[in-house]
Amino acid sequence: MTTLQSDNGAGDACAVPPHGERLRRPSRLRSLHLGETKVTYLPDGAVQLSPRGWLPDTHDDTWADxxxxxxDTGNLAAGIGALLVEHGDRALLIDAGFGPQALPAEPGNPHGAIHGGALLDSLTAAGRTPQDIEAVAFTHLHIDHLGWTRHPAPGGGRVFSQADYLVAQPEWAQRHLLHAHGTTADMLKALAPHVRTVTDGQEIFPGLRVQFLPGHTPGHTAYVLTTDGQRLIAFGDALHSPVQIAHPAWSAASDHDPAQAAGFRRRLITELAEPGTVGFGVHFADVVFGQVRQDEDGRPHWHPADTWPGIPT
Incomplete structure (x- = not known):
């Protein structure tokens, strides 16, 4: 079996920050190699999530524990970005960040201030250009995942000018339901000429397949990369924080169907605990790549993949 390798920038090999500290900040650019495929988290921005507001089944005692x-502000730190998948000369993005904009915190909103704008710089740092991207595969159509696909490039035109936009067929068929979460008809109209719908199990890139994971939205989708006996599951917003790994019943305030989301989340956590499997959580603070392992308390927990000693065979 090919060894999972990390590529996390100068200085990382000398001193990996403590796991606890990494839970309190958004992630920087991080990469893993699975066989001949490289995956890289591309930061775009960040959002603060109110712990009680975003996970309404929790209580003050929960967060005291x-x-x-x-x-430092008492919020869950969550990054916003995209996953670059590279195989040889080919490149695909999973999601597209928030885009070059910022919104302030508003009273009563389960999330606080949110901003984007760094994705194209992150893509450059990873050695790619927007024109290299053959497709943007969306986990779902919320605005913090549409990002740069709904903002024009400097001088006009599409940022990812060569890319198809891949959307799960159930998500596109029920896209009108997303208006409640800020995805407007005008945004969807602009996407429409470039959308190609995909089906459950379909291979969209070498070794990368669609896996329907509804609940957060009607057609929410994960993408599963399988290569050389290893597997990566990019699970989008099925999980927003590593704390949910041990508490899959905690659905997010923005989940379209909380009960359905919790059911699929339990199945997902079981899959993430299987040997040879690593997960990617786009909002998972600075632990975006990780593995599910059972700790001394008997519950599953999230362990950063770049600090875990390889994927067991």
Whole structure:
């Protein structure tokens, strides 16, 4: 079996920050190699998530017991970005960040301030250009995942000018339901000429297949990369924080169908615990790549893949 390798920038090999500290900040650019395929998290921005507001089944006592997940403002730190998947000369993005904009915190909103704008710089740092991207595969059509696909490039035109936009067929068929979460008809109209719908199990890139994972939205989708006996599951917003790994019943305030989301989340966590499997959580603070392992308390927990000693065979 090919060894999982990490490529996390100068200085990382000298001193990996403590796991707890990484839970309190958004991730920087991080890469893993699975066989001949390289995956890279491309930061675009960040959002603060109110712990009680975003996970409404929790209580004050919950967060008193889990202070390690809260930043200095008392919020869950969540990054916003995309996953670059490279195989030889080919390149694909999973999601497209928030885009070059910022929104302030608003009273009563389960999320606080949110901003984007760094994705294209992150793509350059990874050695790619927007024109290299053959497709953008969306996990779902919320605005913090549409990002740069709904903003024009400097001088006009599409940022990812060569890319198809891949959307799960159930998500596109029920796209009108997303208006409640800020995805407007005008946004969808602009996407439409470039959308290609995909089906459950379809291979969209070498070794990369669609896996329907509804609940957060009607057609929410994961993408599963399988290569050389290893597997990566990019699970989108099925999970928003590593704390949910041990508490799959905790659905997010923005989940379209909380009960359905919790059911699929339990199945997902079981899959993530299988040997040879690593997960990618786009909003998972600075632990975006990780593995599910059972700790001494008997519950599953998230362990950063770049600090875990390889994937067991």
């Amino acid at each position: 889990h202070p390690e997940y809260l930043d």
